[in-house]
Amino acid sequence: MQRQEPTILKLPPPEQKDVDDTLRYIFMGHTYDWQSVNHHVDPRIQEIRFSDYARTWLGGDISSEALLKRSTILHIDSVFDLSAATTQYALGNHDVRNGNMQYYWEATGRKSYNMHSENGVVSICLNTQLNPSLCEDLNNQFDLIKNVCDTIQSSSHLFLFMHSGIFGNVPNLPPSENYAHTNFSYWNANCSGPSATFVSAIYPLLEQVKARGIIVYCILGDTGAVHKQFHAEVADSIHFFANGINNSKYTDPVILAQQEKDRVLIFEHVLPTDEITWKFKDLDSLLLVQ
DSSP states (O other), X not given: OOOOOOOOOOOOOOOOOOSSSEEEEEEEOOOBOTTXXXXXXXXXXXXXXXXGOSEEEEOSOOSTTTTSSHHHHHHHHXXXXXXXXXEEEOOOHHHHTTXXXXXXXXXXXXXXXXXXEETTEEEEEOOTTOOGGGHHHHHHHHHHHHHHHHHOOSOSEEEEEEXXXXXXXXXXOOOGGGTSSOOOTTOOSSSSOTTOOIIIIIHHHHHHHHHTXXXXXXXXXXXXXXXXXXXXXXXXXXXXXXXXOOGGGOOSHXXXXXXXXXXXXXXXXXXTTTEEEEEEEEHHHHHHHO
16 A cells, blocks of 8 residues: 655746747656566667657556566666656556555655646646545645646646546546546545546536636556557547557567557647647657657
């Protein structure tokens, strides 16, 4: 069982506009290397030049056993620079199932639920592995989401990203088992009761944000085995995504060639206009052109 998360006295950087005209943000999930005896990240992910991206968002299951040993989280840190304010790491089941949450806190310097605001974009990292056995943290996470949604005004975009498929029963959105590994329709957003799910407790907050003219993106990383990508816009300016990779599983080149290409999700943010566009990029091709 995870113990209560520590108080992290780390203030977010001041809101500012970057000097570049266009920034890129990258999201990826389910990035572990099936063949690694040391539980390392997929070697193709290790080759990405993350300095090219203003923000790195990790959608969980980054390693098959991320917190089993301190050496594993140190490896992950060497790839992604976990303590950087612009790197946010949403925990998945493979990340937390061995406990040792202190390794995560030491490497990141922050709680597993956190936010970052810069260049008119607010990003909230959710820990969907929290449950009512960790009621204080679950409530604190919900308070973070609510406080951001209640106060966000001048930003152009709000991102929520996470690991598990908690989007159940969102109007006009297919159930997450259609595009992800999990469908936690009854995941508890807080400890007020079993009816406080994503659709009843969090989605109305996102609709309020949308009503202020702010575009909302929700992204999950628990996919990749069957589906590599998913996108749906269920209401004007509320988007849902899923993205993950899995092809390191296949050592037979014939079987590998039969798989859908692994992809990562990349956003491009044009600062003068506050426009953000997105694209699922073939991971192998991305490495060739970077």
